[in-house]
Amino acid sequence: MTETEPPVILVEDLVTHFGDRIILKGISLAVQPGEILVIMGGSGSGKSTLLNHLLGLLKPTSGRVQILGQDINAISGQQMTELRQKMGVAFQGGALFSSMSVLDNIMLPLIEHTRLDRLTMEIMARMKMEVVNLAGFDALMPAELSGGMIKRAALARAIVMDPRILFCDEPSAGLDPVVAAQIDDLILLLRDALQMSVVVVTHELESAFKIADRICVLDQGEVLAIGTVAEIRQSPNVRIQNLLNRRIEEAELDPEEYLRRLTGQSSTKEGP
């Protein structure tokens, strides 16, 4: 990790709403070249929404998202298409196209964005399948794969264009501990072998501590802390310690609000 190079992702004061509800309350963060940043937080902390903003799938109310020096909400569609070829995304459920074989799924970005002949593309896709340990499963359909294989196929598709930045949404969710650990190792391997910057969104503490260079803890739409694994572990912040120690947060009790909620007259729209 070199501090002198400009960050690959720069988020400045990102605010976003769903209807009247505020979801992200002024997020700022940076991802340095070659680092693995883990965005961590409980359900409803806004981490999936933040990821969707980094991917350009949502438009923010205000604030900026810069990827590789370009403001993704200000550039043209064509520039964005070119930028997207430098980004790889592995979705939580894999999002493999169910009508295509594993090989065709992994090859799709090459087919759409390059003019290589089919044999070359097949070789490139198979090389990535070797990396994620899926060699020989070319002809299988996504419905025939196990949970861990789907995640690995999704990773192979995400890296087939040799992106500068890899995004992983909950890479180990729903997997047994052994397979989850394999996926973590794979992410570390990909970063070391391909020199990518990696953004991982997860709520799994163990996985986060294992792979992260830095961790960004998100809670109720705010960044509680960004720091190295050691810094986060030692953080004096109560909410972070609650999250780390799996303690249930005590909600502040407002009797009147409680009554209003029970009778269905609550007017609060703000929430995570």
Add this chain to the structure above:
Amino acid sequence: MSSLVTTVDKVGRATVQGVSEAGLAAMLLLQALGWTLWGWRRGQPVRLSAVFAQAMEVGIRALPIVTILSITIGAMLAIQGIYSLSAFGAESQVTLGVALSVTREFAPLITGILVAGRSGSALAARLGTMKINQEIDALVVMGINPVRFLVAPALLGTLVMLPALTIWADFIALLGAGLYVSAELGMTLSAYTDELISLLKVNDVLHGLGKSALFAVLIVLVGVVNGASVTGGAEGVGRMTTRSVVHAISAIVITDMVFAFVLTRG
């Protein structure tokens, strides 16, 4: 009073939703045509293989059922035609009635309704499932425009195959009618064919084909808009698929009437 407010509220919301869906459909149509015409210039063409795959699904695989229904409708028209014309002793005029109703109305209508039920619903279900599985998001983040990749091939495939199926339905329905007429009125099939050729104008056939092209656009847009609006998992997919069939068939029947009204008075 409050029920009146609720009703007005409901009507208002439904209207807003209808207008926004029509707007979405119009935008999708323009974008799909735009990608078809200019996509290759950006190095992102609409793939011919995808268009063929859609044409195969929409057109060729529908041939058996279109054939069965067309021959039945043709015979039915001949039966009803002879029955109603017998009141005036004018059974021999049945050919004219059958020829016009098949080419101008029944062939495009029955084919449109069939394709709406077969392919419009399939399109809505496919897009809806892709949406809830994040496959549409996956396309977007790969830099593959979903309109170019999914909508344009469906539109082009249907736009070619629905009129083609309609021509086929014209032939088969007229054959079905001819078989019944020749048996019932003792007329040879070749005499029936000669009469058809002298009675039918190119315009009648084009009237039907023009409608079927319009139906193709309606079926695809209704399917895509409903598929893209899916929320709430498998149940949502089912709901929107049903909605897509109902809307597409309603749109076809209403458009059919408007088209006939405008073109027969002009």
